[in-house]
Amino acid sequence: MSDASSLLVLNAGSSSIKFAVYGAGEPPVNHWRGQADGLGGAHARFRVRDPDGGVVTDEALKDSDHRSALERLLAWLDDTVGYDRLLAAGHRVVHGGVDFHAPVRLTEDNTAALESLSSLAPLHQPHNLAPVRILADLRPDLPQVACFDTAFHRTQDAVAQRFALPREWSERGVIRYGFHGLSYEAIITALREAHPRIAPGRVIAAHLGNGASLCAMHDGRSVATSMGFTALDGLPMGQRCGALDPGVVLYLLEQGMSRDEVQDMLYHRSGLLGMSGISHDMRELLGSDAPEAAEAVETYCYRAAREIGSLAVALGGVDALVFTAGVGENAPAVRAGIVGRLGSLGLALSAPANDANALFISAADSRPVLVLPTDEEGMIARHTRALLS
Numbered sequence: 001m002s003d004a005s006s007l008l009v010l011n012a013g014s015s016s017i018k019f020a021v022y023g024a025g026e027p028p029v030n031h032w033r034g035q036a037d038g039l040g041g042a043h044a045r046f047r048v049r050d051p052d053g054g055v056v057t058d059e060a061l062k063d064s065d066h067r068s069a070l071e072r073l074l075a076w077l078d079d080t081v082g083y084d085r086l087l088a089a090g091h092r093v094v095h096g097g098v099d100f101h102a103p104v105r106l107t108e109d110n111t112a113a114l115e116s117l118s119s120l121a122p123l124h125q126p127h128n129l130a131p132v133r134i135l136a137d138l139r140p141d142l143p144q145v146a147c148f149d150t151a152f153h154r155t156q157d158a159v160a161q162r163f164a165l166p167r168e169w170s171e172r173g174v175i176r177y178g179f180h181g182l183s184y185e186a187i188i189t190a191l192r193e194a195h196p197r198i199a200p201g202r203v204i205a206a207h208l209g210n211g212a213s214l215c216a217m218h219d220g221r222s223v224a225t226s227m228g229f230t231a232l233d234g235l236p237m238g239q240r241c242g243a244l245d246p247g248v249v250l251y252l253l254e255q256g257m258s259r260d261e262v263q264d265m266l267y268h269r270s271g272l273l274g275m276s277g278i279s280h281d282m283r284e285l286l287g288s289d290a291p292e293a294a295e296a297v298e299t300y301c302y303r304a305a306r307e308i309g310s311l312a313v314a315l316g317g318v319d320a321l322v323f324t325a326g327v328g329e330n331a332p333a334v335r336a337g338i339v340g341r342l343g344s345l346g347l348a349l350s351a352p353a354n355d356a357n358a359l360f361i362s363a364a365d366s367r368p369v370l371v372l373p374t375d376e377e378g379m380i381a382r383h384t385r386a387l388l389s
């Protein structure tokens with residue numbers, strides 16, 4: 001495969017389709033990134049940027065459904081790289097369940113199998129897979145590949161994946177899958193390439209974005225992670241509750257809430273939004289002087305620090321900590337609120353480096369603490385290329 005051919009990468013959500021276009025050489029090189037957002041609303045837009053952030057296209061979408069957005073994207077690709085130059089589409093699919101441990105070429109059968117996992121990732125799975133169906137219809141000859149958020153964690157020991165439930169349920173796939181695996185793989189790949197002394201060590205990565213989780217890695221392999229059976233577990237997130245006493249769910253049901261109402265509350269009305277009553281957006285909470293905003297941020301940092309302590313035990317110590325994703329890459333106050341609680345692990349920040357969002361933000365006498373941009377799309381491009389060549 002040559003760089004003259006292109007790979008399309010899609011990360012589709014409920015109201016947006018994020019995409020990136022790569023040259024198909026080794027390694028794939030990014031040419032454009034973009035998104036169709038506001039889908040389903042009155043102000044859907046289609047935007048494309050070059051790798052320097054320059055705006056290539058920014059226009060309103062006449063029709064705001066996912067199919068129209070993909071039609072616009074394909075038309076733009078036809079004009080830009082040409083129909084024959086597009087070799088494949090690689091998709092982020094959040095849940096691979098028991099059966100999918102590595103990227104796969106999508107067929108009718110495995111697409112249906114992945115759709116059947118939708119209740120395990122209601123925020124993501126149906127939206128990740130809708131474009132697969134639409135593209136299969138619009139471009140039946142285009143190979144499509146699914147890359148899973150869960151796959152990277154399948155190397156974990158059984159003890160890390162087990163719930164303390166009756167064995168029959170573990171055997172039926174009720175285990176800790178873990179998510180954000182493409183992001184953690186991108187982080188370990190970046191460490192291997194630029195910081196080869198850190199990569200093989202005991203590394204904890206904190207992916208703090210809309211969803212948030214932690215991953216403990218040793219020798220570049222996932223050892224433990226904070227998310228479990230679904231992407232609700234672990235850290236409090238923008239709108240999701242994170243780890244919760246399961247007795248709370250029973251109590252809510254007993255109080256007369258329906259299953260769907262409980263699901264809506266835990267996925268959409270909890271986390272930073274629920275605690276603050278103001279917003280799910282960390283930027284807004286950090287800029288607010290309401291005490292509820294400060295309490296929500298404090299709980300977020302406290303819980304992340306506690307969970308980092310738990311992962312440090314799973315690793316038998318920690319050699320480096322990496323922050324990534326929207327909050328991790330851009331919010332010095334959150335990093336300070338977390339690392340300020342981790343002195344007992346030998347971790348401390350340099351305030352000026354942290355405030356500058358520098359690559360290394362640790363104090364001189366601390367183990368390394370880094371800020372690294374994640375690149376889920378780049379990882380998908382690499383997997384898609386590898387699977388097809």
Ligand SMILES: Nc1ncnc2c1ncn2[C@@H]1O[C@H](COP(=O)(O)OP(=O)(O)O)[C@@H](O)[C@H]1O
Pocket residue numbers: 208209210211238280281282283286325326327330331
């Ligand atoms: N400068 C910033 N300060 C604080 N939080 C930020 C900043 N920039 C982005 N964020 C947070 O990052 C979150 C989005 O993270 P991101 O990784 O882009 O999410 P996703 O890719 O899952 O949609 C936003 O909800 C916002 O709260």
Ligand SMILES: CC(=O)OP(=O)(O)O
Pocket residue numbers: 094124149179180209210211212231
């Ligand atoms: C799995 C998950 O939570 O993903 P995101 O952070 O994109 O919502």
Ligand SMILES: [Mg+2]
Pocket residue numbers: 209210211
């Ligand atoms: Mg994300």
